[in-house]
Amino acid sequence: MMEDVIEVHQLTKKFGDFAAVDHIDFTVRRGEIFGFVGPNGAGKSTTIKMLTTMLHPTSGSARICGYDVAKESDEVRRHIGIVFQDRSSDDYLTGRQNLDFHARMYGMSKRDREEKMEEVLDLLELKGKENIRLRILPEGVRRRFEVARGFMTRPDVVFLDEPTIGFDIKARMDLWNQIKTAREKEGVTVSLTTHFIEEANYLCDRVAIIDKARIVALDTPRKLKEAVGTDLISVQIADRMERKAAFMEKVKDFEWVKSVEEYSNSILLNAESGEGRVADLIDFADAQGFVIISIDEHEPSLEDVFVHFTGRTIREAEGEATGMRPGKTVGEM
C-alpha cells in the first residue's frame, strides 16, 4: 500500500561551480502531501524542476512512479501535474478553454475531458467562472485555474511551486483546504515548495527543510517541532514591589528552565519539553506568594525549527542568498 511514488537518490544540480542542489535524498509515499520549506535560493525550485523534467540533474537520480526523470521524461510527464510558480496560462482564453487545451495535449478524449473538467471546477470552486477570459479575473482566481489544470489529467503526483504566493489570508486558506480535499478525493500525491512556514505546517504530512542546497531536516511538522526540544511558556506576574524581578530570579532554579527573558510585560521561559511544566509553575507561584495573571504554553513553530537547524531565521537566510545565485536563475527560486 505505502508505495513510494517519488524516489530521490543523491540528486545534485550544479550551475558552473555553484551547487544549487547538493546530494539530496528523500522518498515520498503515495497520497502524501510533501513540502519543501526554505528561504529563496535554497534549492527548492531547482529540485522541483528536476523532478518535473525541466532541468537535467548533474548527478544522482530521481524516479517518479518508477520512471527516471532524465531517461524516461515522457513517461514522467504523463504521470505528473505541474503548477508553475509564475503565470503560465493563456489570459486571452477562458478558464475552460485553458483546461480543455491542456487536457487535449495529454490526449484525453472529449468525454473524459468534460467529465474531469466538471470535477476540477467543483474541487477548486470555480463553477460559474469557467467561461470568462482569464485576463479579467482576479489574480487569485486565475491561480486557482492553474491549480485546477494541475489536477486535470489525473496525475499521480501534482507539483506546486509556491502555490499561494501573493494571496491574501482568506484566499490562501481556501486554496489549502481545496488542495487537502483534492488529495482525499483523488488519492493524489502532492509535492509543494514554499517559503511560507504556515503553509507547510497546515498542509504537509511531511516537511523537508532545505537550506544552502541541502536537506537539513525531514519529518512530520510535529516531530520537527519536538526536535527543537524546547517549549515556550509566557507568564504574566502581578508586578507589586519588585515581585516580577524576584520571580525571574527564582524560576531559574528549575533545572528544566533553559533561559528567562523579559518580553514587554510578560516573562518568557524557554523550557525543555515535558509534561506538567505549567502546573509546576502554578504550584511554585502559589507557594512563594506570586500572583499569576496569565500563563500560556506554546509549541515551537516551524520558524523556530528552521532557526534550530540552521542557526538563523528564514528572513536572514534570504538576505544572505541575494546576489550569490547565478544570473540565469535569479528571481526563480
Added chain:
Amino acid sequence: METKTVKQKPLFEGEPIYSMWLRELLRFFAMPSRILATFASPFTWLVLLGVPLSQVFPTGDIQSMFGGLTFFAFIVPGVLSMGLLFGGTNSGVTVLWDKEFGFLKEVMVAPVRRTSLMIGRSLGALTIALLQAVTTICLALILGIWLGFKIISVSGFVLALGFMIITFFAFVGFGLTLGAMIEETEGFMTIIRMIEFPMFFLSGALLPINMIKGIPVLYQLQFVNPLTYGVDGIRGLLTGAFFLPAWIDLTVIVAFALLFLFLGAYAFSRMEVD
C-alpha cells in the same frame, strides 16, 4: 515497481497539432486589436498608397518597366507578400514571446513532440495569413474594376495561394531562427521591424526590381532577399507579369523555406523550458 510500458510518441500527432491550431485562432479572435490590424493594414496600403499613386504613374517610358501593369495592380502582390512576411516572421518570433510569458512552459512539459507544437501554431498563423490574403484580393478585385487589377486565371489564383503558403513557411522558419538567436526581449520587436522593413522595400513589392539598376548595391541586395522571389512568384501567377523566370522563383523560395524551417526547428527543439 510494476512492469513499465514505455509508450512511443507517434510521428504525426494530430490532436496536439489541432489543439495548437485552434488555440492560435481562438487567441486571434479574442483580440479585437489584432483583428483590426490584420484586416486594416492591407486596406491602408491599397487604398491610401495604391489609389493615389496610380493617378501619377506608370506613364510613358516606365510603363513597360511595370510589366504593363497599373501601379495598383503592381503592388497588390506586394501587399500580399507583406502580410506573409510580417505574419510568418511574427509567428516564428512569438514562440519566444510565449516562452517569456509562460504559456509555452506549460506545453513544453506536455508529453508531445515539440515539432508538433510548432507545426500547430504555424498552421494557425497560416490560416490567419490566408484569411488576410483572400480579403486583400477581394478588396483589390473590387478597386481593380477602376484601377486595372484582375486575376488572369483560376488556376493562377490557386497556384498563387500555394506559392503564398511556401513563402509564409519560409518566414515562419526565419522568425523562429531570429527568435532563437536574439535572447533579450526588450526592444526585440524594434529589431524585428528593422529587419522586416528593408526586406519589404528591397523585394520589388512596391517598385520593379529593374528600376534601381542604377544603384548597384541596392539592386544586388534584392537578389539575396528571399521575399523578392516570393513577390515575383505571386505576382506572376496572379497577373502574368513575371520579372524573373518562374522556376527560379519556385526553387529559391522552396530552398529558403527548407533552410529556415530546418534551422528554426533545430533551434526550437533545443530551447530550454525556462
